[in-house]
Amino acid sequence: MPSYTLTVNGKSQTVNAAADTPLIYVLRNDLNLTATRLGCGLSQCGACAVLADGREIRSCTTTVARVAGKKIHTIEGLPGLWAAKTGKPLTPETVHPVQQAWIDEQVPQCGYCQSGMMIAAVDLLDQNPKPSVQQIRAAFTNTPPSPHLCRCGTYTGIVAAVQRASKAIAG
Amino acid sequence: MSILGPTLTRRDFVKVGGVLVVSASIPAPAKAAAGADAATHTLDASKLASWLELHADGSIVARTGKTETGTASTAFYAQAVAEELDVDPMKVSVIGGHTDETPDGGYSAGFLGGVNNLKKVAAYTRQALLGLAAERLKVPVASLTVANGVVSGGGKSVSYADLVKGQQLSLAIPVTGRLARIDPKDPIGITDLMGIIVTGEPPMKPTEKYKAVGLSHPRPTVADIVMGKPVYSGDVKVPGMLHARMVRPATLGSTLIAAGKIDKAKFPTAEVVVQKNLVAVVSPNEWEAVSAARAVAAVTKWTEWSGLPGSGNLTSNLRSQKFEDVGRRGDLGKADAALGKAARTVAATFEQPYVRHAPMGAFVATADVKADGAITLWSQSSQAQGARAHIAHIMSVPVEKVVIRWAQGPGQYGRTTYGGDGAMADAAILSKLVGKPVRVQWTLTEDLAWSSTSPGWVADVKIGLDAKNNMVAFKSDWYSPHENDARMIGAVLAGMPEISPKTKPFYPAISTVWAYDKVPAVVESAFGVPNLAHDSANGGLRGNIMRTPWQRQQNFALEAAVEQAASVAKADPIEYRVRHTTDKRLIEILNETSQAAGWKSRPSPSPEARKAGTTPVRGRGVGVVIRSGAQWVGIAEVEVTPDTGVVKVLSFTTGVDVGKVMNPRHLKSNMEGGTVMGLGEALFEEVTFDQSKVTSTDWTKYRIPSMGDAPLVKTVFTSRDGRGINGGGEAANTVSANAVAAAFFDATGVQPKRIPLTPAYVKSILMA
Numbered sequence: 001m002p003s004y005t006l007t008v009n010g011k012s013q014t015v016n017a018a019a020d021t022p023l024i025y026v027l028r029n030d031l032n033l034t035a036t037r038l039g040c041g042l043s044q045c046g047a048c049a050v051l052a053d054g055r056e057i058r059s060c061t062t063t064v065a066r067v068a069g070k071k072i073h074t075i076e077g078l079p080g081l082w083a084a085k086t087g088k089p090l091t092p093e094t095v096h097p098v099q100q101a102w103i104d105e106q107v108p109q110c111g112y113c114q115s116g117m118m119i120a121a122v123d124l125l126d127q128n129p130k131p132s133v134q135q136i137r138a139a140f141t142n143t144p145p146s147p148h149l150c151r152c153g154t155y156t157g158i159v160a161a162v163q164r165a166s167k168a169i170a171g
Numbered sequence: 172m173s174i175l176g177p178t179l180t181r182r183d184f185v186k187v188g189g190v191l192v193v194s195a196s197i198p199a200p201a202k203a204a205a206g207a208d209a210a211t212h213t214l215d216a217s218k219l220a221s222w223l224e225l226h227a228d229g230s231i232v233a234r235t236g237k238t239e240t241g242t243a244s245t246a247f248y249a250q251a252v253a254e255e256l257d258v259d260p261m262k263v264s265v266i267g268g269h270t271d272e273t274p275d276g277g278y279s280a281g282f283l284g285g286v287n288n289l290k291k292v293a294a295y296t297r298q299a300l301l302g303l304a305a306e307r308l309k310v311p312v313a314s315l316t317v318a319n320g321v322v323s324g325g326g327k328s329v330s331y332a333d334l335v336k337g338q339q340l341s342l343a344i345p346v347t348g349r350l351a352r353i354d355p356k357d358p359i360g361i362t363d364l365m366g367i368i369v370t371g372e373p374p375m376k377p378t379e380k381y382k383a384v385g386l387s388h389p390r391p392t393v394a395d396i397v398m399g400k401p402v403y404s405g406d407v408k409v410p411g412m413l414h415a416r417m418v419r420p421a422t423l424g425s426t427l428i429a430a431g432k433i434d435k436a437k438f439p440t441a442e443v444v445v446q447k448n449l450v451a452v453v454s455p456n457e458w459e460a461v462s463a464a465r466a467v468a469a470v471t472k473w474t475e476w477s478g479l480p481g482s483g484n485l486t487s488n489l490r491s492q493k494f495e496d497v498g499r500r501g502d503l504g505k506a507d508a509a510l511g512k513a514a515r516t517v518a519a520t521f522e523q524p525y526v527r528h529a530p531m532g533a534f535v536a537t538a539d540v541k542a543d544g545a546i547t548l549w550s551q552s553s554q555a556q557g558a559r560a561h562i563a564h565i566m567s568v569p570v571e572k573v574v575i576r577w578a579q580g581p582g583q584y585g586r587t588t589y590g591g592d593g594a595m596a597d598a599a600i601l602s603k604l605v606g607k608p609v610r611v612q613w614t615l616t617e618d619l620a621w622s623s624t625s626p627g628w629v630a631d632v633k634i635g636l637d638a639k640n641n642m643v644a645f646k647s648d649w650y651s652p653h654e655n656d657a658r659m660i661g662a663v664l665a666g667m668p669e670i671s672p673k674t675k676p677f678y679p680a681i682s683t684v685w686a687y688d689k690v691p692a693v694v695e696s697a698f699g700v701p702n703l704a705h706d707s708a709n710g711g712l713r714g715n716i717m718r719t720p721w722q723r724q725q726n727f728a729l730e731a732a733v734e735q736a737a738s739v740a741k742a743d744p745i746e747y748r749v750r751h752t753t754d755k756r757l758i759e760i761l762n763e764t765s766q767a768a769g770w771k772s773r774p775s776p777s778p779e780a781r782k783a784g785t786t787p788v789r790g791r792g793v794g795v796v797i798r799s800g801a802q803w804v805g806i807a808e809v810e811v812t813p814d815t816g817v818v819k820v821l822s823f824t825t826g827v828d829v830g831k832v833m834n835p836r837h838l839k840s841n842m843e844g845g846t847v848m849g850l851g852e853a854l855f856e857e858v859t860f861d862q863s864k865v866t867s868t869d870w871t872k873y874r875i876p877s878m879g880d881a882p883l884v885k886t887v888f889t890s891r892d893g894r895g896i897n898g899g900g901e902a903a904n905t906v907s908a909n910a911v912a913a914a915f916f917d918a919t920g921v922q923p924k925r926i927p928l929t930p931a932y933v934k935s936i937l938m939a
């Protein structure tokens with residue numbers, strides 16, 4: 001099996017995997033980063049979203065070969081991402097403002113979709129730090145390759161949490 | 172000393188693991204409660220130690236067989252325990268589900284019943300602790316007060332922690348009932364699903380005195396989910412485990428001719444495993460299991476089969492079947508007589524196709540079956556003791572040999588309420604065959620084709636009106652395949668002993684709660700048939716309950732008919748409903764919700780209603796349901812573009828009177844989420860099938876609402892004492908479909924007789 005060097009959550013890691021292995025299996029099984037959830041496996045739901053060079057990708061259909069050399073961030077790496085952005089030291093207490101907003105708003109019901117939702121929120125707020133409600137709804141619905149789906153129907157809470165995170169990031 | 176039945180004895184100083192506790196000895200996260208029995212893997216529910224641990228640091232661990240499904244029941248449990256003990260709810264943690272660590276079993280559905288056990292245990296414990304404090308402080312129990320876990324009286328005080336330090340409190344908890352078990356005579360095949368119930372009436376706080384209940388207490392696992400901790404059933408890793416992917420039959424009724432072989436050059440560590448019609452590929456590497464399973468599936472040969480009517484012919488097929496009576500409420504003769512005398516009648520037939528739970532993650536389970544028959548199974552089943560009994564049955568081992576380790580999963584919305592369904596049977600069977608732990612992950616396509624479904628239905632409804640167009644008679648006949656098939660498909664395919672197949676319908680029964688009590692003659696009847704294609708090799712389309720079961724479907728027909736009667740009466744739909752009920756709570760929440768939604772009183776359809784044109788036309792509608800003691804109202808505003816048939820929900824207001832609100836934030840979340848789920852049924856959801864298999868097998872073919880499909884949901888609720896604590900987790904999905912259908916009628920003047928309101932259906936009724 002070929003080996004790939006990936007930068008995941010700021011750490012460079014080498015894994016052996018078949019070239020067509022979707023990134024999600026490497027994250028969950030080889031690197032023990034299980035916050036990235038397997039939903040549809042078909043690029044249709046967003047549960048598996050991670051950041052590659054700061055932009056959302058679907059790890060269920062993106063092969064490990066395609067992300068070699070890119071900076072990957074998963075939910076586990078959001079505190080580190082925030083620490084790096086603010087220049088503050090990373091401690092066990094560091095929480096990304098998006099995660100804090102999700103906790104404050106108690107967004108998750110079953111929670112299964114929420115890792116992907118938070119990744120989409122981080123991507124959105126990076127590109128548009130003060131999105132309107134319409135822009136938030138459009139981002140979670142129309143950004144390719146598919147809407148971010150939540151069967152528990154937490155969309156109202158997600159919009160509130162993105163707005164809260166936006167305020168927190170603006171300071 | 173005897174306090175209200177339970178006895179309190181002081182034991183010798185107990186010190187285990189360096190922690191002094193009142194009952195169990197091991198701090199959370201615990202291995203096993205003190206009442207655990209290593210031989211039976213079962214807790215003794217009559218011992219306090221099985222339920223509650225009071226630790227010397229003031230923290231409390233509560234144990235319940237009920238599980239968290241996403242409705243925040245674990246937050247409510249912590250609040251209820253905190254309330255009865257008068258401690259800070261943040262000090263209470265809840266262990267749920269594991270069959271060897273929790274005493275009572277039971278449904279996750281209906282947390283109200285679930286919370287009663289822990290509430291009573293906490294109340295008994297409080298009485299015992301007050302007894303100890305009275306001795307210690309030398310004041311009578313009656314003069315003691317408790318705040319924040321500190322008992323005070325006679326100018327002195329002592330904390331629970333200090334009271335229990337160095338002691339063991341042995342308190343007998345009075346219980347009745349038993350853990351779930353297989354019963355071939357039971358209509359479902361599994362009985363005692365309520366589990367063990369704590370009995371007696373210990374003094375409990377009146378709701379007016381509640382402090383912890385009523386707070387927006389955070390749900391315990393939310394922070395772990397958000398921070399990405401491994402909390403899900405799919406995150407379980409057992410040393411040495413293999414990954415499995417299933418190779419399912421080509422059709423719902425196919426049997427295996429020959430399983431494909433593994434190309435070892437391509438997939439060196441993968442193996443095919445076969446038992447009867449159960450085919451799987453296992454590998455230590457998950458991606459290899461996925462890839463090899465696809466390759467094997469492509470060359471595996473199955474018999475051909477067709478025996479489904481095709482979803483397009485569902486209603487006519489149901490009409491042609493021989494239904495059996497399965498339940499009636501009301502007086503048929505009286506209702507028929509009243510209909511005969513009515514000034515006019517309104518009659519309609521309503522229908523809905525098969526829909527399904529459709530969680531965001533497919534079924535997953537991990538099993539470790541040992542050579543001696545001992546089974547450990549990691550599962551997200553919401554009925555862990557039922558799953559335990561069921562797995563023991565199919566694997567032919569005593570129930571004591573089976574431990575279910577529960578972990579959270581994607582929301583199941585009722586499909587594991589009877590314990591089974593999903594990957595558990597696959598995992599146990601495969602683990603036994605390969606002699607290693609096996610993790611089975613279904614695919615979305617497999618889940619949308621092979622998991623159980625909420626069956627389609629048809630209802631004939633007739634309303635009799637008097638000269639003033641008030642309702643004087645109501646009659647409904649509801650037809651549907653049964654929705655209680657608890658079998659696990661893996662066990663069926665592998666030919667394992669299963670609970671009795673459902674060839675006899677016994678449900679649906681009548682599940683509506685009749686809100687319009689001024690209507691003098693009402694009869695509701697239900698008729699059932701077995702699964703579609705029930706006599707095929709694999710059991711056909713397995714029917715199962717789904718969020719707000721029966722009532723969701725039956726209420727749709729009921730409310731749609733009332734809507735029609737209101738329009739005949741040229742009455743405002745809310746005023747017309749109010750006219751027919753004496754339920755003050757319903758009237759109150761109807762008023763509050765309609766005010767919040769900006770409802771203007773007028774009859775439907777709207778004066779602007781139109782059934783043609785390329786520009787959108789708007790309408791508004793209302794739906795009502797009473798469920799688990801709570802009154803629900805949904806009000807939708809929709810926009811219909813007649814020429815394209817596209818329906819868009821512009822706004823939605825959901826109101827509920829649950830009496831005392833236990834947790835405002837999570838009630839709001841459940842109201843919002845349930846509403847969105849109901850919008851899916853109103854607009855998109857239909858399980859489609861051809862003559863041999865389900866065809867709606869991904870998110871483009873089984874469409875559920877996206878953020879853009881659902882409006883921001885407005886919620887209306889107020890906590891009210893003196894009305895009890897009633898169900899807030901479930902029924903929002905019931906009112907949304909009714910409100911949308913009514914709003915569609917308001918906008919177009921054409922009443923839908925079917926959901927979902929897909930563009931094709933909408934165009935067909937607007938052009939008719």
Ligand code: FES
Nearest residue numbers: 039040041046060
């Ligand atoms: S799991 Fe990747 S998009 Fe659904």
Ligand code: FES
Nearest residue numbers: 110111113150152
């Ligand atoms: S919170 Fe359950 S799927 Fe989104």
